[in-house]
Amino acid sequence: MIKHIRLFRIFIISLVISVIIVTIKYLLHDHNLEPIEQSSLHNSVSSGVFFVVGFILSATIADYKESEKIPADFASNVEGLVEDARSIHQSYPKFDLDGYETQLKTILTSFNSDVRRKSHKSRDHIHALNPYYLQMEKAGVPANFIVKLKQQQSILLRSVFRVNYIQRISFIPSATILARSIVILLIIMLTLTNVDPFYGGLVIVGLISFILAYMLILIHVISTPFHAEGKTRDDVSLFLLADVKRHIGSKERT
Numbered sequence: 001m002i003k004h005i006r007l008f009r010i011f012i013i014s015l016v017i018s019v020i021i022v023t024i025k026y027l028l029h030d031h032n033l034e035p036i037e038q039s040s041l042h043n044s045v046s047s048g049v050f051f052v053v054g055f056i057l058s059a060t061i062a063d064y065k066e067s068e069k070i071p072a073d074f075a076s077n078v079e080g081l082v083e084d085a086r087s088i089h090q091s092y093p094k095f096d097l098d099g100y101e102t103q104l105k106t107i108l109t110s111f112n113s114d115v116r117r118k119s120h121k122s123r124d125h126i127h128a129l130n131p132y133y134l135q136m137e138k139a140g141v142p143a144n145f146i147v148k149l150k151q152q153q154s155i156l157l158r159s160v161f162r163v164n165y166i167q168r169i170s171f172i173p174s175a176t177i178l179a180r181s182i183v184i185l186l187i188i189m190l191t192l193t194n195v196d197p198f199y200g201g202l203v204i205v206g207l208i209s210f211i212l213a214y215m216l217i218l219i220h221v222i223s224t225p226f227h228a229e230g231k232t233r234d235d236v237s238l239f240l241l242a243d244v245k246r247h248i249g250s251k252e253r254t
Helices: 002-007 009-030 041-091 097-117 121-127 130-138 143-168 173-191 198-222 239-249
Strands: none
Touching: 009 173, 009 198, 041 097, 041 143, 041 173, 041 198, 041 239, 097 121, 097 130, 097 143, 097 239, 121 143, 130 143, 173 198
């Protein structure tokens, strides 16, 4: 039951908001408190509001779509590091492969925690791979092999920095404030407008209120793609990190 509530959370909140607005408009109409007469300008204003909110939503979704790619890229790079290190260890067994794999599992765990809690431990854990590369150099591993591993390490850091940026920075905060302001002003205008026929206009006001409320809440939710686990069903999934962690922990080594 709780899972279903989380799934329809935005829908329920938007529905409640629209019901409140419809109720307020009905009361205003009942007390003849609708001083604004309906005109063609209403359509222009409504279209402009939908355009601005839609533009901000589309830009926010672009960051969200990029966030969906980051866990897959991060997991694939960690698994690539594991497989390359195992292959190297077969020919150069003098470096600590077990310690290297343990460090990679620590990186996966800390990255999972960082994106949920906005912490920065995974950066230090990624840098902690450097001593193992020194071990590889002393074990005689060719430089090009080590360079490849370091390049993958840099990609992990880039993913960490990108997630931190997306989590902290919202898309043009002033534009978001503008969207919220014009939505509120549009709803106030609609509630104070004398529409005819009334009940048909009441349904339209409720529908417009529902759509705009839903869009604003959605923008707020997806502007932070990673929330605390279980807070929302719209989070970017991190299940691939757990899959790679299980792969590292497996006893089978190719």
